[in-house]
Amino acid sequence: MGEFDLIARYFQRAESQGPRHAVVPNGDDCAVIAPAAGMQLAVSTDTMVEGRHFLSTVDPARLGHKALAVNLSDLSACGAQPLAFTLALTLPRVDEAWLAGFSSGLLALADEHGCELIGGDTTAGPLAIGITVMGEVPPGQALLRSGARPGDELWVSGWPGEARLALEAFRGTLAPPLDGEAFEAVRLRMERPTPRVALGLALRGLATSAIDVSDGLLGDLGHVLRRSRVGAAIALGALPISAWLAARPPAQQHDCVLAGGDDYELLFTAPATRHADVLAAGQAAGVPVHRIGLVQADAGLRLRDGAWGAEGPQGAGIANRWTSFDHFKSS
Incomplete structure (x- = not known):
């Protein structure tokens, strides 16, 4: 299975599936998204590496869930509503059973939070998962690390x-x-x-x-x-x-x-x-x-x-x- 067949089979959503926050969806050199009028964009990135962040024996559906969950957690700490994410997936080989489980866990959590997969990359190498997630928050309402006050x-x-x-x-x-x-x-x-x-x-x-x-x-x-x-x-x-x-x-x-x-x-x-x-x-x-x-x-x-x-x-x-x-x- 080639790279683009892999993407189409496991990560390309049908038009009727999932939210549609992207003005230009997955498939071009860049996706284009537009937050709601007057909202600000919150962005966070996390990478997970096999042996460092997860065990090789982990169920792939759980791994797919966790890969997105840790990024959504960053949005939650900012008080941001999830919008969309990109996925950079490095695979040692094409394992269709693993990909089916991983994508099902990933996309189920994405649908639960209305967070659209809008692009990314796949390549060969040691197993690693990189996700960049985007959310929206009203101006002045983002939760930050710098606001704690005595009392x-x-x-x-x-x-x-x-x-x-x-x-x-x-x-x-x-x-x-x-x-x-x-x-x-x-x-x-x-x-x-x-x-x-x-x-x-x-x-x-x-x-x-x-x-x-x-x-x-x-x-x-x-x-x-x-x-x-x-x-x-x-x-x-x-x-x-x-x-x-x-x-x-x-x-x-x-x-x-x-x-x-x-x-x-x-x-x-x-x-x-x-x-x-x-x-x-x-x-x-x-x-x-x-x-x-x-x-x-x-x-x-x-x-x-x-x-x-x-x-x-x-x-x-x-x-x-x-x-x-x-x-x-x-x-």
Whole structure:
């Protein structure tokens, strides 16, 4: 099968299928898209490489889903509505069964969010997937990393740490190991994450800053603190611990929640006066949100071993021994 036959069979949509945001769709040297009148374009790119970002044994439909999900997660952290994406796919060989599964997972998620595949490229080489996604957001309403202010509450969505638990299960480092039900549950969170698009949209005009948790909660929080020129305190007792993590030792719980990547949850700040509104936004989006910390004027991150109290995070301070994932430092 040649390159253009491959594209036509697995990635070319019929005219009646999917959204139509492109003025000039896939098939020319460039696609042309037009955001709605008065909207701004939000653009993000991610690359996934076999052996670095995913295991060779992953189900191809789940891989297709995740490849787009991690990009939609960036749009959600910006409060942007998905519009379209391009796909650059490097394949070691043409495997039609793999391509059928990959494209089905990819395009199902695209249709779920009205995000149109408008172009890309295919080439031969080690398996790698590059996606550039585009969304739209009203002027002045994009969520940024630079807006956190002292006194804001710090929130995280969902149940971070489960993807890291799955990774450790694959590595064989867990003692005792996960049972079958627990392993399948956290494996699904690692291989088929849910982009929090609806929550990102609900946080427009409410959150003061946001980032998606891809490389670890504390590491990604550091980006917000640096860009906003503020510090923060986190109450370890306020961290969300899923049922699967709750069965693990406390040190392992903290390792997974604070430093485990691949969650694609939203970490965001909002004024304390909007606490009820944040809870309502999470309920409207169908995802739990958890207050875990407080933005402070003094630079740096402070971890407290207690719960949330009348004046914010309580308890004794503990050293931050956790680091986030770095592509050029991690083995």
